[in-house]
Amino acid sequence: MNSFTPYVRARSVEQKEERRRHLLATARAMLDDSPGALDLGINELARQAQMTKSNVYRYFESSEAVLIDVLVEEYSGWQAELGVALARDGKAEATVEDIAAVFAQTLGARPLLCRLTSIMPSILERKLSFERMVEFKRNLLALRHQAAQAFHARLPEISVDAFEEVIKYALPLIIGLWPLSNPIDVAAQVIALPELEGLRYDFQHDVERAVLTLMRGARC
Template sequence: MTTPTYSRARSAEQKEERRRHLLDTAKSLLREIPDVHDLGINELARCAQMTKSNVYRYFESSEAVLLTVLVEEFMIWRTELRAALSRDARRRGTIEHIARAFSATVVARPLLCRLTSVFPSILEHNVSAERMVGFKHGLLSVRKETALDFHSCMPSISASVFEKFIHQALPLLIGLWPLSNPAKVAAEVIARPDLAALRYDFHHDLEEGLLILLRGRLSE
């Protein structure tokens, strides 16, 4: 079935439909391309069967598209995290349970990991201040709500402490993803037995790092 070519939207409903179509198209493309840098406005317009000028009515750049996708990914992740926190009643109320749920749900969303790893260095460029404000507010909202979820799971730690924990966990995620998914030549080199100590396991190292951060917060 061929997706229809879109003309200029007139009503608010049509505009939201076009915007949603662009984001869904971008997500489909990101599942196929190895590098998020390869998602350009030209390719997005072609695959969405919209004109380039029409795409620019909704997003000023490919980075703006990716930032919007990233906020949506964080929101989906938070829903999955909340469900994970409610499972395994025997371990609830422990930092181990929180670290395990956090890391497992992040690992399950590779697109979230890929976009998070490049948002400060790549995605926050070539976007308007208005778009950036919206992105930052979206991140702040997810952080506050996630901190409340953690606090509900472990009431002995305040939501403000969990906010600080998430604040520190973000750069851990940003750094670990590219280290755990090196370029081909680097991956072949660190596959050597004498360089095994330089390998990173994203899931294991993320969970371990989260536990270290949580223990540090508890000791303050």
């Protein structure tokens, strides 16, 4: 970020994209510094990005729109990692157990993706314009289709459409399981009590089991 020049107005497409990416990088840094935060303040984002608040609004309509773009980046990164992870075992064809394990492992390796997904319907989507929401949902559909194709390539007995259904129903799993697996403050202390062990969740383990169940159903 030190190489960024904050006071020169972006005029070219390249300069505007540089500003946008700078804001996204700044937002990521802020999220890393505050793991429990569920939102960003535009004022603080502008300050840390060395931009005025009005300039931030040239690129994003709200702080939620910034986080939505960070989330799209996270989904894109996750999708790109799937092919590598799926090919790593060297098998000619994967099993449903292999796919479920890779699904859960690659998700668990991206806590920011899971964190933002868990607040997507309740917080992030609340202040998006209709146009921005359509763009976001189209991105999600495209990424879901690409991930389904990657899974189908390793397990042809389950169709691309069926894998898309699996991923569709995995989304609410992430939304629910991530906060349950990562309780904060008093909830974390309470759930640590031995007599409440049965209420604890293990995100990666539970996602893997749930996705495996979904795939077995898709194969029927």
